[in-house]
Amino acid sequence: MQQGSSQDQPKDKRAEDFRAVIETHGGRWTRERLAILQVIREIRGHFFAEEVERKLHERGHQISLTTVYRNLPLLVEAGIIRRACVSEEKKGGGSSYEHIWGEEHHDHLICAHCGLRIEFSYPAIDVLQEAVAQSYGFKLERHHLELIGCCTECQQRGCRER
Amino acid sequence: MQQGSSQDQPKDKRAEDFRAVIETHGGRWTRERLAILQVIREIRGHFFAEEVERKLHERGHQISLTTVYRNLPLLVEAGIIRRACVSEEKKGGGSSYEHIWGEEHHDHLICAHCGLRIEFSYPAIDVLQEAVAQSYGFKLERHHLELIGCCTECQQRGCRER
């Protein structure tokens, strides 16, 4: 019952996970890392490294893009973000990431025509994935699923058939 | 000068698909495109643009990396290759691709510890994906699924728990 609003500061389990990973690497808990974490935790959907820097600046944090790049892998390792999206990448080959901490694991439905992204979760698929993994002797750690197609609206506008 | 025989009719259905896409764009059927297609059709698993260039050179084709880059999107559009792999990218952010033409659609099981990649196909998952897409009004065109975990061998060597 003590779970507060999204504005609460005290017990941030994400921060704890992040710290744990940092400590594992013999690292330190810096104000920059806290700021990066705070910005990322409020991002909904996917983002690029550059956007993290921009949001940091908007809030008055003068943190360099280099520092953002150096911390993204740690955030991935902490399970707070993940690499995302095969179907839509940046021009020069940039990678997109997505904030996933806490929320029930979800996957994406992506419209190839207008770029609409819908998050969904479908436990039955997860169960089957687990079954596949087991049949190959794998212990499943995570997965990445994108369903790419044509959304209702674009279909009405007449999306081309393949 | 090599006998291009650019006028012959390919028995290769991949080539037909590729040609169709090229024609749709008002493009032309060149010996370079044929060579790129032939190299890619023999690649198993995933690859980077640079590797296509290297294989072309190994076979005596002096085709530039630029040309490879210019043709990859057409090959994707023709359904011969697809962008691949969120879980393992190149250093500078390079994109990987994968030859998918013809083969029954498959997904990947990837060992996060040793990099082992296993292709699998599981129709039941495809059926569920179709169901999800329909429930959101999407017409599904394709999908991308990666199951990331720890393979049998790495488990025996003791892969860390998360």
Add this chain to the structure above:
DNA sequence: TTTCATGCAAATACTTTGCATAAGC
């Protein structure tokens, strides 16, 4: 005080683009 993190700039890596020339149609 002893590391490690950060910021800056430079270096790398990947990808795209402009232009002259070659080649398909």
Add this chain to the structure above:
DNA sequence: GCTTATGCAAAGTATTTGCATGAAA
């Protein structure tokens, strides 16, 4: 002959790295 493709070089963009300095433990 008209138009597109290619190769090269250069530009553009993304990401990493070296080093001096500042900050955490």
